[in-house]
Amino acid sequence: MTGLLRIHRALDRFQRKLWVKITASILFVAASTAFFAPVLYTSYTYSSNARSIVSALAGPEGDRFIRTLRETGSVTIDGTKRSIPEELAPVLFAEDGSLVDLPLTLSLMLQDTIPTWAPGWLLQQPPTTWVFFCVAVCWLLFITWMNLLLPFLLTCMGTGVAVGLAWLSGSRDAMFALGGIGLLLFTFVLLIRIVSLLLSGPDQVLAVAHTVIKEASRSRISLIFILLLLAILPMLPFWLDPEAPLRHRVQTFISRSSGATFAICACMTLVLACATVSFEIRDRQIWQIMTKPVGKFRYLLGKWLGIVVLNVVILAIAGVSTFLYIQYLRTTSVAPGLQGDLDRLAVQEEILTARKKDLPNYDPIPQELLDSLVEDAVANDPQNARYAGNVPSTILTGIERQLRREIDFTRRTVPPGTDGEPGMRTFFFDGLQEAVGTSSPLTLRYRLMLGDADETATYTCGFVFNEDPATMQVREYVPTLSHVLLVPPDAVRPDGTMSVTILNFYQRAPGSAIGRIYFEEDDFEVLYKAGGFEGNFLRAMLVMLVKLGFLAGLGICCATFLSFPVSCLCAFTIFMAATIGPYLAWSLEYYVPVEANRVEWSNIGVAMQWIFEMGIRQIARASVFILEGFGRYRPTNDLVNGLMVSWGTVLGSFLRLSLIWSGLVLVLGWLVLRRRQLAIYSGGQS
């Protein structure tokens, strides 16, 4: 053991020598260049070919090239023959012969030029390749110059042994998982060193934050979460069903990976935030700190910053590994034929993208109509007779709210067909200005219900765009399941509006309630591409970070006046309430105890029940009022559905959760700490 220790010390001294660092740096840069230079060369060749194809298709002779491509499945541009799979022609070309999706056409025409050894997704994006080259070089240089060469080599050896054993046992999945775990763990160590360097300034807030980072990376209480995440992430791909369609695999992976990352980070953040403050108060380390010239708010700010920085490190690792695996996953095999091509197309157009959505616009309900309906309802309810014409305003408001809900619901229904003719209703979208002129198809997502119909049966409906019968598309649907329909981009009018008519082919049976199509508010929407997946992924990670930042503040605030277990309990309760805020708000719509004047107060049981129900409702309302915003930001959900996480959302979440909410909880913690006596009466102990 002593011998090994001596060797380790000698090697450690060796790696710190200047000439060793310089030599290693040169070798690393050379190796990185040797790998990335051919990738970049191929990448730029790909880009050059893509430009020439676009110039040809969009140039004066573009129509001729497109016609040839449509008719023969191939075209010669600049002396090179380019072809597309024939079975994809209906998807790539509109009925008038124009190209529907130029980017997809390009990638199909150039797919033969991508060498098998190089990752296709990397070749299609030269700037991304440069980024990866820079990241790889920086990563290796940091290892060298931060004296981590020896740990790096030891990690490589350890991982190599584990991977070798997995290889001998014939488990390919275990090989990748173990290799991934080794890589992620080492990257974590490296990033912790880097942030430690960044936080090493003399500022007190940075000093406190730096110590939190050390605490997190050396204490079991937080390490267990970090190690859990770093071990789970490389294993997630192997829990995917290889037989499932690619889009499902991608969605499942994004959902599990982002979901697990956020869930584990949230738990770690809350536990660490509660522990770092409450343990310091309990173990009296805070005496040593508060007797130094550190303001209490700066102390709390330092704690918060430390936890946020730790989350940045973890999210960076988790984000990069998730992103890289998604890029690999999108290139994996799909079912043969058209089905597989459409599957891949769906991944590209519906998931690995950033789409905005637009909901149907409904005309406001005239107040006169509402007033008259309320009047009728009051008159028709015999219970209101006792008010002798002076019905309390609370009852009138309740009736009006109920009527609004019913009218809204009616507007979202499509009547069943009669006498062989389909029932129909037209919906208007007027927020599609950004989709005007786009080359990518739009997506109509719908989740329809059909009265009390069998939820396993298939029914038929149709869609007509802009009231043009020629655009009609007939589709089969299963009630309660989401379906999508690609809409040609030219369906959007120049003013950014579009109408969609739903045709209900179900014929009403005499005396049957089945037959009326209806949908929830968010279940009929038009989606259109507004950005790329890479940027969207980054923004989603930032929103996650902002949410975790609030949780850090919450945990710290609770720990300023509660012991560790109680502060954890309190913080987790608030976290859960905040997460389910939107569902709670939705549930509250249906959880309305009767008005107080209708309660039979003489019956103690009924009265007690009413008081209990009102208490629950008020608590739920308060929690929704305060915390609903937290749950409204759902970056994982948006990523899975390919929905745009805009910079506005990032900024909004930052202002709301980071500046206002986190600021408020930290100020609350500061007020508590300012008022609280950090020492206790010790006369009875000593």
Added chain:
Amino acid sequence: MVTNTTPPIVEAVGLTKVFKDFWMRTKARAVDHVDFEIRPGEIFGLLGPNGSGKSTTIKMILGLLHKTSGRLAVFGKAPSEVSIKKHIGFLPEESYLYRFLNPLETLDYYGRLFGLDRATRKSRTEELLEMVGLTHVAHRPIGEFSKGMTRRIGIAQALINDPEFLILDEPTSGLDPIGTKQVKDLLLNLKARRKTILLSSHLLADVQDVCDRMVMLYGGMIRVEGTVDDLLEDTNRTVIQVPRLKPGTIQRIEQVLQEEEGVAIERVSQPRQRLEDLFLDIVETARREQVETSGVTDTGHTAEFLRVQEGDELIDTLVSEADVVEPARAHEVVEEPESSEADDMLESLVDVAPEPVSKATEVTSVPDTPEDVDQSMIDDLLGGEQQDNKQDP
């Protein structure tokens, strides 16, 4: 020199602290209308048995507890003022340090809290670690340290900012005699640099050796206050120390005393070597023989930045005088035996408030020890051993 016009570092007037329970009923009146002031450049002792209000007073001075009533100013400001903390160094009764940090990181962290630049932090950290003899374990987590080693880091952190005002709560608790002696040397060095020190201890010999003034607390109230000399001087006794005498010579001296003064010799005995000196000799010998240890190694002198700087010739002189005078006290040829008012009172306090814990036994055992054995040594050894037992069950 300190004059009466110099504003005090700490000023307490009618200072009171009452602890209440959840129902706002009085649980304890820990400090009760206490008046005192600590002047710049002095070492001020806070004495008293357990539960007398020493720690509560210190915690109020540090802003860790809020006073119930009265006035308390530190550097002329409220104790909660953050700006005054940069002048203060604090060593609590126990060293409350992060177990996951090593000594280097710990001192660097506290240096950063004081806003020290990197170069200053580095040099001071190295000097302090050398001073407390922990350079060789600078990279080991503090969680693996013994209590004494942790205590040394605690002392180092209290000095990282070269404080104007140093508050030491039981500074020698958990330290071996080498550490105890070093703390005393350190205090004298700091005193020579006109630093102000508040020393709280129930090890009376420590206080006696270094303090200028002191107060004794009991039941949260001040029982006695004054300079060490004023409080300890016993004008009714005279001690003459000479080389060993024959029995006949002693009889003749007694005759003379009877004739001249009308008094008899109360006690004749041979002085014994101080246990502290014996201990230090043994350790020094072991070090010369290079016996291996994983604990504290040869401790350095007081850190350079804490020592008297060049140009302070006058202070240097004072230090050298202090260095000579202080150890000589035990070997003076003629000295006034210390006694009485303070000792009597302490004994009475101990009698009045017997403590169920072991520390009370330490105090009550004092009269049984030989008079010529250093009291602080016994206290240290007993206290250290008991605390070590507690630390490592």
